[in-house]
Amino acid sequence: MFSKLHTLSILFIFTMAPILGQDGDSTEAEDEGGREIITRVDLSFSQEKGNTEYLSKYYSFYFSLIGDAGPLQDTEFSFSFSRSVDRLDGESFMDDQSLILKFDLWANQKLSPFLFFEKSFDKTIGLSDRLNYGLGAKVGTFMGLSLSYAFLAEKETYALAIIDDIQIIDISEMEDWELHYEEIAYDTTFDTTYTSIDSTSEFLRHSIRPKFKIKLFDENIVFDYRFYFKPKVEDFNDYLLEHELKISIATFYELLTVDLNYSHKYNSRYDSEDILNPDTYEFYKPVDESISIGLSFMF
Numbered sequence: 001m002f003s004k005l006h007t008l009s010i011l012f013i014f015t016m017a018p019i020l021g022q023d024g025d026s027t028e029a030e031d032e033g034g035r036e037i038i039t040r041v042d043l044s045f046s047q048e049k050g051n052t053e054y055l056s057k058y059y060s061f062y063f064s065l066i067g068d069a070g071p072l073q074d075t076e077f078s079f080s081f082s083r084s085v086d087r088l089d090g091e092s093f094m095d096d097q098s099l100i101l102k103f104d105l106w107a108n109q110k111l112s113p114f115l116f117f118e119k120s121f122d123k124t125i126g127l128s129d130r131l132n133y134g135l136g137a138k139v140g141t142f143m144g145l146s147l148s149y150a151f152l153a154e155k156e157t158y159a160l161a162i163i164d165d166i167q168i169i170d171i172s173e174m175e176d177w178e179l180h181y182e183e184i185a186y187d188t189t190f191d192t193t194y195t196s197i198d199s200t201s202e203f204l205r206h207s208i209r210p211k212f213k214i215k216l217f218d219e220n221i222v223f224d225y226r227f228y229f230k231p232k233v234e235d236f237n238d239y240l241l242e243h244e245l246k247i248s249i250a251t252f253y254e255l256l257t258v259d260l261n262y263s264h265k266y267n268s269r270y271d272s273e274d275i276l277n278p279d280t281y282e283f284y285k286p287v288d289e290s291i292s293i294g295l296s297f298m299f
Contacts, residue, residue: 035067056086056094066107076107092279095123104138112138116150125267126277126284128198129157132205144214150207157200160284161276196278204233220250241266262291 040062048054060082069075079101086094098120105113117133136150206229213224224246231239243264248257264287269275271286 035065038062038064038066053089054087058082058084072105074106074108076102076104078102078104093124095121097121110140112140114138114148114150116152123159123279125270125288126158126160126275127156128159129155131155134207136207144212146211146213148207148209148211150209152205152207153202154205155200155202157198159196159198159278161196161278161281206231206233222246222248224248237268237272239268241268256295259294260292261294262289264289 040060042058042060044056044058046054046056060080062078062080064076064078066076067074069077081097081099083097084094086092099118100120101117103115113135114137115133115135118130120130121127132152132154134150134152136148138146138148140146208229209226211224211226213222215222224244226242226244228242228244229239230242231237241264243262245260245262247260249260250257266287267284268286270284275284276282277284
C-alpha cells in the first residue's frame with residue numbers, strides 16, 4: 001500500500017528567544033533599551049500522492065515590539081502575516097491570506113487606543129480581496145475580560161456567479177458595487193449558462209470585540225476566547241460574526257505545548273441571499289467552522 005501512497009509531512013515551528021510572559025503563549029526577548037520583542041514563525045507542509053492527491057501548505061510570521069517610543073509610553077507595534085493553500089485532487093478547498101498591522105498606545109494599561117490595518121482574502125467564501133483600516137480603543141475590565149471597539153473603512157471584492165436564465169441577484173440594485181469583469185461559463189450537466197463576476201463595494205464598518213483571557217495553574221494553561229461582531233454602519237442586518245477560541249497547555253517538557261484552536265465564522269450576506277460560487281456553481285454557505293489540535297515546539 002505504501003508503494004502507491006507517498007506521504008510527506010513537515011511541521012516546523014521556530015520561535016526566537018526564551019519564554020518570558022506578556023501572553024504566556026508567545027516568545028519574548030528584551031533588548032538593551034528595555035523593549036520587549038516577540039518573534040514567531042510557523043511553517044507546515046503536507047502532501048499525499050497515489051489514490052489521494054492532496055497538498056497542504058501553511059506559513060505565518062508574527063512580530064511585536066513593546067516599549068516606549070519617544071514621548072509615547074508603553075506602546076506596541078505588531079505585524080502578522082499568514083497564508084494557507086490546500087488542494088485535493090487538483091481542486092482548491094482552502095486559499096486564504098491575511099496581513100495585519102496594529103499600533104497600540106498604552107498597550108498594557110486599562111485604556112489602550114490603537115490604529116489598525118488589514119489586507120486579506122479568502123477564496124473559499126468568495127472573498128477575493130478585503131482592505132480595512134481605522135482606529136479604536138480597548139478597555140480592560142476585570143478577571144481577564146476586555147472590550148474593544150474599532151471604526152473601520154472597508155473595501156471588499158467578492159466573486160459570485162449568476163444563473164442567466166434564473167436571475168438570483170438583481171445587479172441593478174447594487175448601486176455601490178463595481179463589476180470588474182464578466183465571464184460566461186456553460187454547465188453541460190444542467191444545460192445552464194452562468195455569468196461569473198467580481199463585485200467591489202466600499203463602506204464603513206463597526207467592529208466590537210469582547211475578549212476573555214485567563215492563565216491558570218501557574219500559567220501552564222492559557223484560555224483565550226474572542227468574539228467579533230462587525231456590522232456595516234449603514235445596515236446592521238449585513239454583518240460578520242466570528243468566534244475564536246485558543247487553549248494552550250504546557251506539558252512536562254518546558255518547550256512543548258499542546259494547542260487547541262477553534263473558530264466559527266458567520267456571514268449574513270450568504271444567509272439572506274442565494275449566491276453561487278463561480279468555481280463550484282454551488283451556493284455559498286453562511287457558516288464556516290474549523291478545529292485543530294497541534295504541538296508547538298520552542299527552541
